[in-house]
Amino acid sequence: MGAPAARALGGRVMPAPVSMGHGVLRAPDALHFGEGARVSIAPAVEKFGRRLGVIVDAFFLDSPEFLEVLKSLDDRGIEYRTFSDVVPELPLDSVEIAAARFSGLEPDALLAYGGGSAIDLAKLVALRLVTSEPLAEFYGENRVGRTVLPLIAVPTTAGTGSEVTSVAVVSDPSHALKVGISDPVLIPRVAIVDPELTLGAPPSITAYSGIDALAHAIESHTARDMRLDWSKTLPVATGANRLNSGFALGAIGALGASLVDAYRDGGDRAARRNNAYGATLAGIAFSNAGVHLGHAVQYPLGALTKTPHGMGTGLLLPYVMRACMPWRVERLAEVGTALVPAMTGTAEERAEAAISRVAGITRAIGLPRSLREMGVAKSQLDEIVEKSLGIARLIGNAPFEANTEIVGEIVRNAYVGGAP
Ligand SMILES: NC(=O)c1ccc[n+]([C@@H]2O[C@H](COP(=O)([O-])OP(=O)(O)OC[C@H]3O[C@@H](n4cnc5c(N)ncnc54)[C@H](O)[C@@H]3O)[C@@H](O)[C@H]2O)c1
Ligand SMILES: [Fe+2]
Numbered sequence: 001m002g003a004p005a006a007r008a009l010g011g012r013v014m015p016a017p018v019s020m021g022h023g024v025l026r027a028p029d030a031l032h033f034g035e036g037a038r039v040s041i042a043p044a045v046e047k048f049g050r051r052l053g054v055i056v057d058a059f060f061l062d063s064p065e066f067l068e069v070l071k072s073l074d075d076r077g078i079e080y081r082t083f084s085d086v087v088p089e090l091p092l093d094s095v096e097i098a099a100a101r102f103s104g105l106e107p108d109a110l111l112a113y114g115g116g117s118a119i120d121l122a123k124l125v126a127l128r129l130v131t132s133e134p135l136a137e138f139y140g141e142n143r144v145g146r147t148v149l150p151l152i153a154v155p156t157t158a159g160t161g162s163e164v165t166s167v168a169v170v171s172d173p174s175h176a177l178k179v180g181i182s183d184p185v186l187i188p189r190v191a192i193v194d195p196e197l198t199l200g201a202p203p204s205i206t207a208y209s210g211i212d213a214l215a216h217a218i219e220s221h222t223a224r225d226m227r228l229d230w231s232k233t234l235p236v237a238t239g240a241n242r243l244n245s246g247f248a249l250g251a252i253g254a255l256g257a258s259l260v261d262a263y264r265d266g267g268d269r270a271a272r273r274n275n276a277y278g279a280t281l282a283g284i285a286f287s288n289a290g291v292h293l294g295h296a297v298q299y300p301l302g303a304l305t306k307t308p309h310g311m312g313t314g315l316l317l318p319y320v321m322r323a324c325m326p327w328r329v330e331r332l333a334e335v336g337t338a339l340v341p342a343m344t345g346t347a348e349e350r351a352e353a354a355i356s357r358v359a360g361i362t363r364a365i366g367l368p369r370s371l372r373e374m375g376v377a378k379s380q381l382d383e384i385v386e387k388s389l390g391i392a393r394l395i396g397n398a399p400f401e402a403n404t405e406i407v408g409e410i411v412r413n414a415y416v417g418g419a420p
Helices: 003-008 037-046 064-075 093-101 116-128 203-221 242-264 269-289 293-305 309-324 329-339 347-364 378-389 404-416
Strands: 030-033 051-056 079-083 109-114 151-155 167-170 179-182 190-193
Touching: 030 037, 030 269, 037 064, 037 109, 037 151, 037 190, 051 064, 051 116, 064 079, 079 093, 093 116, 109 116, 116 151, 116 167, 116 179, 151 269, 190 269, 203 242, 203 269, 203 293, 203 309, 203 329, 203 347, 242 269, 242 329, 242 347, 293 309, 293 378, 293 404, 309 329, 309 347, 309 404, 329 347, 378 404
Parallel strands: 030 190, 051 079, 051 109, 109 151, 151 190
Antiparallel strands: 167 179
């Protein structure tokens, strides 16, 4: 990371870099990846016991693949009960409704089968079933402090990475913005990622979930450098670090090579495989390193516009990368090389190419070109900036001290659109 380059690029003085000397990796006990991996669901369940609560997105309830999973549970004599009323964006009361469905079954484990909404719901039911305390007690980081029911997570979208992450996001009507419960104890014990399950996702879901995964990878690779106190409970987001940047760069390579192809042809199996792989790697990276500015701005943006999470994080991504340039030239250059391995040039040139390339991907997958096009009014920009700055855990994970000026620049540039 060159301080002279940073100065040349914007005159902002870069803090002394703490090299990526440390690494933190918290992940499922087992991660199965590959076409057909879903047949490993029943054997994985059996390791935890014989009673299972199943949370399945209603879209899959009658799908042949899911019926096969149920049959394999039957064949093994596993008793199960299904809950399929998964509501996107996860309203808080749906956790209570789902938990009530399993009362009397006393499940040994839960299975989540669906997108991020189904998996996040299952994470919170896994917590709800071991405590009667209000979930609001656990909002924030490292507040769960107990073992929850084991969860086997099977994603059907290539995006959130929730199958490997320590966070569940919930909409609580008493909070204007969505809230998160982040604690490594929420990480599913087993993640089974079968790209065939994503084959039916329509282009819009492929686009929003895939670009969000790319945002997870790029934000985690460019996150702040932290000094960890190993003698204390580690923060959930430990900043950019050596173990997770490997996952992030792998994710960027896979998603960069395939997201546009999967958007254009949902039946492209190689593209679906790469996307699913990239989304899961990105999930590992951001679950440990943390995301930052794009996700901070998305919270108020999503609340105001009621648009999908990935539409916002994706649209903002090139503008966030631009804002990071003075502090993160080398890492953005690595993003460039991950996107196009044959890329040559100086670090600045490769970092610039990375921003252009990401902006090109957002256009190719049909994201709105600007916040204006997304339905944001100019008069709302200050409110978006102010509320973003209030999300301390994300703002604090940026590679520089984010303030009204810099976040305002990101938001105003994204509002106008055009070259980031
Ligand atoms: N826990 C985390 O780490 C994390 C990270 C990012 C986002 N999230 C949360 O995840 C949620 C979004 O998850 P998502 O983007 O996976 O979408 P989702 O689970 O909300 O599903 C969106 C829609 O896609 C449908 N769908 C899912 N898979 C499909 C498939 N293969 N074919 C056809 N339709 C399919 C669903 O039925 C639903 O209608 C949000 O609540 C967000 O806050 C969680
Ligand atoms: Fe995200």
